[in-house]
Amino acid sequence: MSNDTSNGVGPIDRSPTHLSSTLALLAGVSTAVLSAYAQVALGATLAGLLVLGLGLGVGRQSPVTVGGGLLVAGVVAAGVSGAPVSATVLGMTTALLAFDLGTTALGLGEQLGREAPTSEVELLHAVASAAVGLGVVVPALAIREVATGGQPVSAVFGLLVVVLLSVVVLRRADPLSGRRA
Numbered sequence: 001m002s003n004d005t006s007n008g009v010g011p012i013d014r015s016p017t018h019l020s021s022t023l024a025l026l027a028g029v030s031t032a033v034l035s036a037y038a039q040v041a042l043g044a045t046l047a048g049l050l051v052l053g054l055g056l057g058v059g060r061q062s063p064v065t066v067g068g069g070l071l072v073a074g075v076v077a078a079g080v081s082g083a084p085v086s087a088t089v090l091g092m093t094t095a096l097l098a099f100d101l102g103t104t105a106l107g108l109g110e111q112l113g114r115e116a117p118t119s120e121v122e123l124l125h126a127v128a129s130a131a132v133g134l135g136v137v138v139p140a141l142a143i144r145e146v147a148t149g150g151q152p153v154s155a156v157f158g159l160l161v162v163v164l165l166s167v168v169v170l171r172r173a174d175p176l177s178g179r180r181a
Contacts (some may be wrong), residue, residue, distance in 0.1 A: 013114040014059070019122045020105035021056045024064075027098035028052050028071060035074045038081035045074030048095070052102055061106055068099025086141055093133035096164075100129050110151035 032045040048070030055063030072095045079088035104125055108118050 006106040015114045016056050016059055016102075016105035016112050017116075017118055017122060019119055020101045020108065023103060023122070023126050024056065024101035025049070025053055027094045027101060028067070030094040031071045031075060031091050033100060034087045034094060035078040035083065037078045037083035037087070041074045041078035041081055041083070043074070044077055045068050045091075045095075048072075048074055049098075050074040052098060056102055057107060059106060059109065061103065061153055064099065066112060068095065068102065068135045071095035071098055085144060089137050089140060095135050097126075097129055097133055101126055133167070 028045075028049040032042065032049055035041045036047045048067045050067070051063050051070060052067030055061070055065075055067055072092065075088060075091040075095050078091060079085075083091075104122065108116070108122065112118060
């Protein structure tokens, strides 16, 4: 947190924004629910949710990244343990969404301050990210049904690659990241 008082208003709270933090945690809860097919998967996703929440609570990127990684690991464990492909792919999407929204909460809080009026931008970002995720999930599940002949393990890993590539593309095009594609 910064004690920037150059504008004469007082210190600016540089903590993560409330809305994106809440949405990130809701996405993490969704991941845990979708991954509850094996104890190890549920344990990993619950640990990821806890670490993600800790990172948002203290305003640090490292725990948010580790939490997102644990959420992804939990989804992979669920997929390997026999979870339905649809639950696995949706779980992967919500895990990546939790990470993305957590990173957005940190970035907006640091750049503009926690109390800045950012709700519209946060909602737009969340809806756009979810739409991209669903834009990957729906065709991927359709392709799996038509083309793979029900090979769930290979489909899960193939879809994982597609979702991860989508996140990379999203991060490159994200105006909050300070970089351009």
